[in-house]
Amino acid sequence: MKTVYFTDCSGVEQNALQSLLAFEEQASIGRIAVFPDIHYCSERSIPVGVAFQTTSVFYPLVTGKDMGCGVAYLRIARAEVLRPFDKARHYRAFEREVHGMTDEGLGGGNHFLSLEASDDYLYILVHTGSRNLGIYLYQQNCRLLQAHNPGQQWLPIDVATPDYLGEYTRVLAYAASRRQEFVTKTYDFLVRNQYVAPGAPVFADSCHNLLEFTANGVIHRKGSTQLVADTEVVIPLSMSRGSLIVKPNRWDPAVEQALWSCAHGAGRRYSRTNTLKFWHSLKKAEKDAYRQRFPELLNRQGDFDSSILQEFDFAYKDTAALLASQPYLIRCDETQPIVTVKFTGV
Numbered sequence: 001m002k003t004v005y006f007t008d009c010s011g012v013e014q015n016a017l018q019s020l021l022a023f024e025e026q027a028s029i030g031r032i033a034v035f036p037d038i039h040y041c042s043e044r045s046i047p048v049g050v051a052f053q054t055t056s057v058f059y060p061l062v063t064g065k066d067m068g069c070g071v072a073y074l075r076i077a078r079a080e081v082l083r084p085f086d087k088a089r090h091y092r093a094f095e096r097e098v099h100g101m102t103d104e105g106l107g108g109g110n111h112f113l114s115l116e117a118s119d120d121y122l123y124i125l126v127h128t129g130s131r132n133l134g135i136y137l138y139q140q141n142c143r144l145l146q147a148h149n150p151g152q153q154w155l156p157i158d159v160a161t162p163d164y165l166g167e168y169t170r171v172l173a174y175a176a177s178r179r180q181e182f183v184t185k186t187y188d189f190l191v192r193n194q195y196v197a198p199g200a201p202v203f204a205d206s207c208h209n210l211l212e213f214t215a216n217g218v219i220h221r222k223g224s225t226q227l228v229a230d231t232e233v234v235i236p237l238s239m240s241r242g243s244l245i246v247k248p249n250r251w252d253p254a255v256e257q258a259l260w261s262c263a264h265g266a267g268r269r270y271s272r273t274n275t276l277k278f279w280h281s282l283k284k285a286e287k288d289a290y291r292q293r294f295p296e297l298l299n300r301q302g303d304f305d306s307s308i309l310q311e312f313d314f315a316y317k318d319t320a321a322l323l324a325s326q327p328y329l330i331r332c333d334e335t336q337p338i339v340t341v342k343f344t345g346v
C-alpha cells in the first residue's frame with residue numbers, strides 16, 4: 001500500500017483526497033504518509049499534513065515559500081517561575097517587544113509566539129519560518145524547474161548538487177536560528193520583568209516544511225513535523241487550546257511507515273471565510289465568552305479583528321484522536337495557553 005493513513009480516512013475532505021490521488025499516481029513517488037491535520041491546499045499541490053518519499057526526483061515547490069517553518073520551545077521549570085504573567089499590565093509591552101525581536105518578524109497567518117503552561121513547566125513557544133530567504137529559494141526553484149523540466153513539478157535528483165544542498169541547508173538553518181532568537185529574547189523579557197528567575201531553560205526545535213535529502217532518497221514534509229529519536233516536538237493545537245508535546249517511540253515500526261513524521265497541528269476545519277461565517281452564527285453569550293477570555297485581543301470597538309477570529313479553536317479540527325491515530329507518538333506534556341502574539345506580518 002503506497003499511502004498510509006494515520007487518520008480516519010473517511011473524515012478527510014474530498015478535495016484533499018482528490019489532490020492526494022494525483023500525487024499517488026506519480027510513479028516517482030514512493031511511500032506517502034497522511035496525518036490527522038491533512039487539509040486541502042490548492043488544486044495542483046499536495047495537501048498540507050502529508051509526508052512522502054522519492055528516490056530519483058524531488059519536488060522543490062511542494063513546501064511552498066515558507067520552507068524551514070517549524071515550532072520551537074524554551075521550557076522553564078515551574079520552580080523558576082516567580083509570578084503569573086500579568087496580561088492587563090504587560091500584554092502591550094510584550095507584544096511590542098515580540099514585534100521588534102527580529103528583522104523579519106513572525107509572519108502572518110497562524111504564526112505565533114506564546115507563553116503556555118503545563119503542570120510542571122512554563123513554555124515559550126514560537127511558530128515561524130524562513131521569511132524572505134525562503135521566498136528567494138522558492139524563486140530559485142522556479143528557475144531550476146523552468147531550465148530542467150518546464151511545465152513539471154519535479155526535478156531529477158542530480159539537480160540537487162552540493163551547492164544546491166548547501167543553499168537549502170542555509171535556509172533551514174536561518175529559520176531555526178530565528179526561532180531560537182525569538183524564544184531567547186522572550187526569556188530575557190521574562191527575566192527582566194521578574195516573571196522568571198534566571199535558570200537553565202531547555203530548548204527544542206522542530207521543522208514541518210522541508211525536504212530532507214538522505215542517502216536513500218528525499219522525504220518531503222508539507223505541514224508534517226520531522227521526528228528525531230528521543231527528541232520532543234510541539235504539536236500546536238490553537239490559540240485557545242494550547243499544544244501537545246510529544247516524541248517518537250523509536251521501537252514502534254509505525255514510525256518508519258510514518259516516514260519519521262507526525263501531524264504539525266490540528267489542521268484547519270474551516271477556510272478563513274467560513275470561519276468568519278461560523279463566528280457570525282454564534283449566539284451573543286458564546287461570543288462574549290471569547291471576549292472575556294481574550295480581552296487583550298479586542299480592538300478599540302470592543303471586537304476582534306477578522307484575523308484574530310480566524311484563529312479561534314472553532315477554525316481548527318478536533319484533536320481528541322490525535323494521539324490515538326498516531327500510536328508511535330509518546331505524549332510528554334500538554335499545555336494551556338496563557339498569552340499569544342500573532343500577526344506581525346512585516
Ligand SMILES: Nc1nc2c(ncn2[C@@H]2O[C@H](COP(=O)(O)O)[C@@H](O)[C@H]2O)c(=O)[nH]1
Nearest residue numbers: 110112236237238239242243265266267340
Ligand atoms: N498553540 C497554538 N497553536 C496554534 C496557534 N495558531 C495555530 N495553531 C496551530 O498550529 C498549526 C500550524 O499550522 P501551519 O499550517 O500554519 O504551519 C495549526 O494547524 C494549528 O493547529 C496558536 O496561536 N497557538
Ligand SMILES: [Mn+2]
Nearest residue numbers: 069070127208
Ligand atoms: Mn508553519
